Amino acid sequence: MIRKSIVLFFVLFSFFAAIAQQKQYKVHTIAFYNCENLFDTTNDPKINDEEWLPSGSQSWTPEKYQKKLDNLSKVISEIGVGENPNSPTVLGVAEIENRKVLEDLVKQPLLVNKDYGIIHFDSPDKRGIDVGLLYQKKHFKPTSYKNIPLIIYRNAENVKAKKDEEEKTDDKTEADNLGRVYTRDQLLVSGLLDGEEIHFIVNHWPSRSGGEKRSSPFREAAAALNKKIIDSLYQINPNAKIITMGDLNDGPYNKSVKKVLGAQAKKEDVQKQGLFNPMEEMSDRGIGTLAYRDAWDLFDQMIVSEPLIRKDYSNFTFWKAGVFNKGYLMQASGQYKGYPARNWNGVPGYSDHFPVYLYLIKQM
Template sequence: MKKLKHPLLVLFILVLMSANAQEKKKYKIHTVAFYNLENLFDTINDTTKYDEASPIMELNESLRAEAYVKKLHNMAKVVADIGHDDTKNTPAIIGVSEVENRQVLVDLVNEPELLKKDYGIIHFDSPDKRGIDVALLYQKALFKPIDTSSHELLIYDDSTRERVYTRDQLLVSGELEGDLIHIIVNHWPSRSGGEARSRFKRVAAGKLNKRIIDSLQSIDPYAKVFSMGDFNDNPTNNSMKKELKTEADKEDVKLKGIYNPFENQYKKMGLGTTGYRDAWSLFDMILFTQPLLEKDYSSFRFYKAGIFNKSYLTNKEGRYKGYPLRMIDAGLSGGYSDHFPVYVYLVREE
């Protein structure tokens, strides 16, 4: 009998391992991201826009084409890398800002790093005085748009009474592998003239954003809504905390509430997506509504949020060491954007 004990023990362990393997759940994971592409302009002077101030247009005409090709390649490399280490795929959905027109997006998604992913493009021209827009790129095999709309931000300067022309907010509703989600892509008014003086513009943008979210939740309180973009405000500013009423901790988010997974990264960890005057700001964020926090993984739920700040995206020396490496700083040899991208992972049980 003693000789049988060891083989029986091994058999018993193998049976347990087999049962556990069968019970182990498998999950599908996708990346949803946002990236400010910092002046993705073409080489053509558009007289209807103020594109002369773009870094490419400031170059000698003989160098513009080379710079544009390099810019496209660098932007495509970053987009392809976001989330790839974990998902082995490029983002299923990515919002972008600071693009001049639809054609630069067509050129971007046809770069070798992205071409095989067959990205669709959703873009509207906005009334921004610089001629820059927001847009959404999506893998056609994964996301199916149902409805798209552009929402105009109407604001006026108190001193001049003139309209401030800025970016519209893009709303896209569609199905991510059968799950209905809504995405708002933003690029809120800048801090030009100072944070306090320009604050009313971003407060107005926050009010518009909340109205869009409220309209979706009035139809379905359990709507899965993402609001992503370069908000030109930090997670703790009034536009976030008072207008959108964002929460930093999951347990505080009620139905119809909004979670900001980047608030604690900013407050407790000191992280940022862009640097200015020797200080970090976390202007780029992805916010979302409470149903994405639930624990029923029969549909896509939030798993993780992060800032994509790999080493190759940063300055290696000088005053701005560690800050985003801009193309304007690196010249034709490299450089990317003055913002790091941000992302969230969504998971669903297979």
């Protein structure tokens, strides 16, 4: 009897496996990439871009700029191809100087046939670095988009941070005489992904300039703004499908993400109209997107709204997420072997961050 039961089990298993294999799914890759100082070579008097000019400290020539574009286009063309041969349908980007650099990027040979559209606004960041969104026009149709400013002020006691508490970063948080901190806007884009409404929020939260603890209130304010945007979308549609992505300058475990935004690490802990953060489990396993003082952290994150984790494959549903960390994106030797292969001493690299991505799937 036991032997017959085992045989029956394998017959049934083979039957259901065959049925599962017959199911076909439409897959879209959604990604985010901090492009690390994607500046052109033209002086813009409205921003502090002097470092990234041919005469600047980086000796940023047209040839170096083109090499940077080549590098980034190679990465973008390959993100997520392990499960989906198409490059990202939607890609959020950070640390880009202006719309022109995005126009130059999507014209690169590896990307031009993808016919990417561009959504971009100039932010008040003093260095002129912005966020933006690229999307494949044949799959995603924007219906609305706007930039939402983060208005924050530096407290008087925080103006002078101790040098030994400063983290080395070229992403400085600057304030004016009134203490207003000028940082990146949050970009909200709503549209139809193959006919289904999806909302994307692209973030680049305030840096850790001045030290993690001193600067934490700025990122908590950014998280509060992000939560306000998400709640407003939920108020319009309780079943809103939202993906908030970006370089948060905090990990999944920090207060800004865990407490203020309320992102949960486990699907079963996500309440209705809550948020699921698949990056927290990766962070717990030691996977990171950037390295500092021989320690990895996962600042680049993809967080999804509760309706995207419902097991309804007749509509687009979250499948899985990942960090794109191929070997060629890492330093091959020297003190920083294994770190992201960033721009270094005026030599164009890829980025000091690895890209992150997730897959949305829908049964065909």
